[in-house]
Amino acid sequence: MFSSKENINILTSLLIDYGVRHIVVCPGSRNAPIVHNFNESTDFICHPVTDERSAAFVALGIAHQTGEIVAVCVTSGSALLNTLPGAAEASYQNRGIIVISADRPQAWIGQLDGQTMPQPNALGSFVEKSVNLPECKDEIENWQCRRLVCEAMLTLMSTKKSVHINVPITEPLFDFTVKELPDLQGVYPLRWHDDLEQKFFLDLLSQSQRPMFVIGQCQRYEIPADAIAKLHEGITILSEPLSSDDPSPSLDDTFKKMGAATEEYKPDFLLYIGNTTISKRLRQFLRTLEDCTIVMLNERMQLEDITQNANYVLQGNATTVLEDLSLMLQLEKNAFGMNWDRLLSTVREDSKLLPKTITEMAVQELEKRITKEKDIYYANSTAIRLAARHANHFVFCNRGINGIEGSLSTAVGASLVSEDNVYCVIGDLSFFYDQNALWNQHIKSNLRILLLNNGGGEIFKQLPGLENSPARDEYVMASHHTNALGACHQYGISRKVISKAEDIAKAIDWLMEENCNAARLLEVITIDK
Numbered sequence: 001m002f003s004s005k006e007n008i009n010i011l012t013s014l015l016i017d018y019g020v021r022h023i024v025v026c027p028g029s030r031n032a033p034i035v036h037n038f039n040e041s042t043d044f045i046c047h048p049v050t051d052e053r054s055a056a057f058v059a060l061g062i063a064h065q066t067g068e069i070v071a072v073c074v075t076s077g078s079a080l081l082n083t084l085p086g087a088a089e090a091s092y093q094n095r096g097i098i099v100i101s102a103d104r105p106q107a108w109i110g111q112l113d114g115q116t117m118p119q120p121n122a123l124g125s126f127v128e129k130s131v132n133l134p135e136c137k138d139e140i141e142n143w144q145c146r147r148l149v150c151e152a153m154l155t156l157m158s159t160k161k162s163v164h165i166n167v168p169i170t171e172p173l174f175d176f177t178v179k180e181l182p183d184l185q186g187v188y189p190l191r192w193h194d195d196l197e198q199k200f201f202l203d204l205l206s207q208s209q210r211p212m213f214v215i216g217q218c219q220r221y222e223i224p225a226d227a228i229a230k231l232h233e234g235i236t237i238l239s240e241p242l243s244s245d246d247p248s249p250s251l252d253d254t255f256k257k258m259g260a261a262t263e264e265y266k267p268d269f270l271l272y273i274g275n276t277t278i279s280k281r282l283r284q285f286l287r288t289l290e291d292c293t294i295v296m297l298n299e300r301m302q303l304e305d306i307t308q309n310a311n312y313v314l315q316g317n318a319t320t321v322l323e324d325l326s327l328m329l330q331l332e333k334n335a336f337g338m339n340w341d342r343l344l345s346t347v348r349e350d351s352k353l354l355p356k357t358i359t360e361m362a363v364q365e366l367e368k369r370i371t372k373e374k375d376i377y378y379a380n381s382t383a384i385r386l387a388a389r390h391a392n393h394f395v396f397c398n399r400g401i402n403g404i405e406g407s408l409s410t411a412v413g414a415s416l417v418s419e420d421n422v423y424c425v426i427g428d429l430s431f432f433y434d435q436n437a438l439w440n441q442h443i444k445s446n447l448r449i450l451l452l453n454n455g456g457g458e459i460f461k462q463l464p465g466l467e468n469s470p471a472r473d474e475y476v477m478a479s480h481h482t483n484a485l486g487a488c489h490q491y492g493i494s495r496k497v498i499s500k501a502e503d504i505a506k507a508i509d510w511l512m513e514e515n516c517n518a519a520r521l522l523e524v525i526t527i528d529k
Contacts (some may be wrong), residue, residue, distance in 0.1 A: 001040070001176045001177060001178060002037050002040055002176060002178040002180070002181055002460065003033040003037050003176055004147070004175040004176070004178055005033055005135070005169055005175075006135075006136035006142060006182075007136045007145050007169075008033055008034050008037055008167060008169070008385065009131045009181050009182055010038065010136070010142065010145045010146055010182060010184060011133065011145075011165065012037040012041060012123050012252065013150075013181040014146065014149045014150065014153070014184055015044075015071065016041065016181070016182060017185050017186045018069065018186045018211075018476075019068070019069070020044070020068070020070070020098070020386055021043065021045055022044075022045050022047065022059075022062045022068065022070045023038050023044050023045070023046060023047070023070070023100075023433070024049050024058050024070070024073070025038065025046050025073065026050065026051075026052050026055050026072070026073065026074045026079060027075070028075020028079060028102065029075065030103070030104065030169060030173065030190055031073055031074060031075040031100075031101070031102035032073045032173060032174065032467070033102075033169060033173050033174065034102055034120070034167060035073060036174075036176060036226075038073070038471070039379065040176075043119065047062070049171060051082075052072075052079045052080075052082035052083050053082045053083075053085065053086070054086075054340050055074065055083065055086070056072050056083040056084075056090070056097065057085075057086040057089070058069065059404050060086055060089060060090045060093070060095060060097060062218070063090070063095045063097060065402040066182050067097065068171055069096075069097075069156065070097050070098070071097065071098035072086070072098070072100065073100040073101075074100055074101050074102070075101075075115070076101065076104050076115045076116065076117075077114075077115030077116065077117055077359075078115075078117070079101070079115075080101040080119055080122055080123070083101075084123050085097050085122070087123055087126055087162040088123075088126035088162070090162045091127065091128065091161040091162045092203065094160035094161070096128065096161040096162040096163065097162050098105070098152070098156065098162070098164075098165060099123065099127065099164045099165070100165050101119055101167065102167050102169055103132075103167060103168040103169065104167050104169075105135075105168055105169075106167065106172060107521075119132075120132040120166050122164075122340040123164050126162070127161065127162045127163055127164045128156070128159050128162065128163055128300065129155040129156075129164070130163070130165075131143050131148040131151060131152045131163075131164070131165055131166065132148070132166045132168070133149070133166065133167050133168065134168075135170060140366075142180065146178065146184060146197065147221055147303060147308075148217070149165065149186075149289075150186050150303055150310075151303045152165050153162075154187060154188075154189050154301060155301075157189050158187075158189050158301045158315070161208060162305050167428075185311065187305070187310050187311060187313060188312050188313075189301055189312070189313055189315065190295070190313065190314045191314075191315045191316070191326075192317075192321050193316070194497075198328055200329065201314060204269060204295070205269055205271075206329075208267070208268050208269035208293070209268055209334070210236075210266070210271050210334075211235045211266045211267060211268075211269045211271075211338065212236045212269070212275075212340075213231070213237045213238070213270075213273060214237065214238045214239075214270065214273070214282070214286065215233055215238070215240075215243040215244060215274050215277040216242065216243060216271045216272070216275045216276050216277045216306070217240075217276050217277070217397075218242070218243040218244075218274040218275065218318060220393075220396075222318055223239070223243055223244050223273075223322065224319055224322055224323050224326075225244075225245055225328070227323045227326035228246065228326075229246075230331070231325060231326050231329070231331065233333060234332050234333055234334070234337065235331065235337070236267070236336065236337050236340040238251060240277060240278050240279065240388055240396060240423055241387050241388060241391040241392075241394060241395040242274075242276075242277070242394075242399060243394070244394060245393050246392070246393075247388075247391065247392065247393075248344055248393075249281065249344055249347040249348040249351055250278035250347065250351060250383065250385075251277070251282045252279045252281050252388065253278065253347050253350065253351065254344060254347045255281035255284075255345055256281065257343065257350075264283065264336075264339060265338075265340060266288070266291075267289065268291070268292055268293065269295075270286070270292045270293070270294045270295070270307070272281075272295070272296050272297065272306065272307065273285075273296060274318065275304075275399070276306075276309050276400070276402070277306070278385060278387075279388065285307070286307040286309075287308045289307060289309055291307055293309050293311055293312075294307050294310045294312070294525075295310070295311065295313070295314050296310050296314065297313075297314045297316060297317065297318060297321060298313070298315070299315060299317055299318075299479075300315070300466065301313055305357065315513075318332065350529070351390065354476070357522060357526065358382050358498075358500070358501050358526045359452040359454060359503070359524050361451060361501055361504055362450060362498075362504050362522075363383075363387070363390055363450070364385040364451055365389040365504050365508045366423070366425070366508050366512075367387075367391050367392070367522075368478070369512055370391070372392075372394070373392070373420075373422070373462065374393075374420070374423065375396070375414055375418060375420065375421075375422045376391075376395050376396065376423040377395070377396045377410060377414065377422070377423065377424045377425070377456045378395050378396070378397045378399065378401070378407075378425045378426075379397070379398075379408070379425065379427055379431075380397065380398065380402050380403065380404055380407060381404065381427055381429075381430070382399045382427050382452070383425050383426055383452065384399070386425070387425070396410070396411075404429060404433060405423070407430045407434060408426055408434040408435065408449070409434055409436075409437035411423075411426075411437075411447065411448060411449075412424075412437045412438070412440065412443065415443075415447040415519075416442060416444060418446060421446045421447075421514070422446055422448065423448045423449075423450065424447070424449045424450070425450045425454070426449065426450070427449055427451075427453075427454075427526070428480070428482070429455040431449075431451050432487075434481060435487045438487060438519075439493040440491075443491065443493075443519050445516045445518050445520075447513075447519035447520075448511050448520050448521075448522075449493075449519070449520070449521040449522070450511065450522050450524070451521055451523045451524065452523065453484070453524060453525045454525075454526055455481065475480055483525060493518060493521050494516070494517075494518045494520045494521070495517065495522075496520070496521075496522050496523070497523045497525060498522070498525070499525045508522070510522065
């Protein structure tokens with residue numbers, strides 16, 4: 001029987017999956033549930049050592065002789081600090097060990113309770129990574145716990161440096177009523193430039209009947225268009241204007257059209273490339289892929305598991321990997337790929353229909369004139385979602401954290417060093433929040449702003465249930481009656497205002513004129529119902 005503490009059971013299951021056999025265990029009450037689990041499992045050999053200062057070096061000695069990953073488990077308080085010399089020595093020898101420390105609940109730290117101290121990151125720079133496991137009250141925290149253990153193990157396996165896993169445990173400590181450990185698999189490292197690991201990856205891909213690549217936000221030109229076109233002959237590739245000069249149609253619209261019939265669209269192999277995505281529905285879809293081999297590609301061997309189901313992290317450069325794959329693979333579209341092609345084609349045709357709002361019509365008209373060579377910046381919230389629907393080329397957007405601040409400033413910065421027009425599509429809250437970006441004596445005439453002013457945070461109208469709150473319009477959406485007249489006058493920006501659909505085409509012509517004397521702002525004022 002195993003501990004009733006879910007974080008301990010997750011840790012135990014993953015250590016087994018990663019092949020850890022030898023664990024040096026030190027005495028203590030707080031770590032007793034962890035030691036109990038190790039003793040209950042036939043996969044571990046426990047080595048008792050009383051002195052924690054010695055225990056970490058004992059683990060290092062076992063690692064020398066076995067060539068394996070070895071752990072040391074200590075109780076809370078100063079016991080952890082005593083492992084530092086051994087953990088540091090192991091790191092400097094590239095024989096990193098796992099330091100597992102039991103901990104008191106966070107609420108008791110600094111409250112005069114015994115053997116309590118701040119334990120996360122207590123070993124500082126002498127370990128390569130330190131993680132603090134949650135106590136797992138729900139499925140999200142279960143996933144977080146698994147991910148954190150996997151992050152520590154990936155770091156140790158790729159750097160050969162010591163890592164620290166801290167395990168807070170709330171009383172009661174000694175409830176051993178769980179019959180079986182959870183069936184969990186770790187996340188394993190692969191390196192594109194290692195021949196054997198590359199072959200392993202290629203074997204996984206070649207065995208797939210329903211392969212899919214998903215591309216999140218990337219640097220401009222990081223995703224090679226020729227390679228993508230070749231790979232698309234046999235692989236379903238989903239991308240957004242944040243990553244590609246040939247993006248998929250709006251993925252939010254795609255998954256909305258797909259509805260509940262998702263099974264026939266689910267891949268059995270997924271390669272995820274890049275950072276975040278615009279589409280929330282895409283992220284939700286990826287988190288349902290439990291029977292799929294999932295590989296996350298990045299250069300830092302960093303586990304950023306947007307899918308919550310990752311199996312491998314492939315260390316490699318996206319450009320290199322995609323170009324290599326396009327030359328290596330012999331591809332042919334199958335029924336799965338054709339099914340996706342039909343769906344995406346339908347969504348693309350639907351997007352050509354006349355939009356319902358004047359703000360969307362303005363974006364659509366601008367995008368008809370924008371070429372792939374143009375630089376266009378979109379603000380967050382509604383603006384970037386309109387880009388996902390209407391842009392057929394790469395766009396810039398501050399999606400690292402997704403805040404509204406700085407969208408205009410970033411476009412201004414780009415315009416200062418560009419010889420061509422730089423466009424910024426921005427909503428009213430983002431614009432007025434960041435209008436000090438225009439307080440700059442060096443603003444150039446190549447800056448062109450399309451301001452979508454609908455009198456508040458439009459995106460909040462899309463949140464189901466919020467319409468029931470009387471606080472929505474004034475306090476959540478920040479409804480207002482402000483326009484850009486004052487800002488444009490103060491900063492010397494030419495301004496045009498429209499509020500009717502029939503004025504859009506000529507207004508966009510005005511916005512895009514070359515060789516103007518001043519920066520230009522086209523303000524589309526409307527309150528969409």
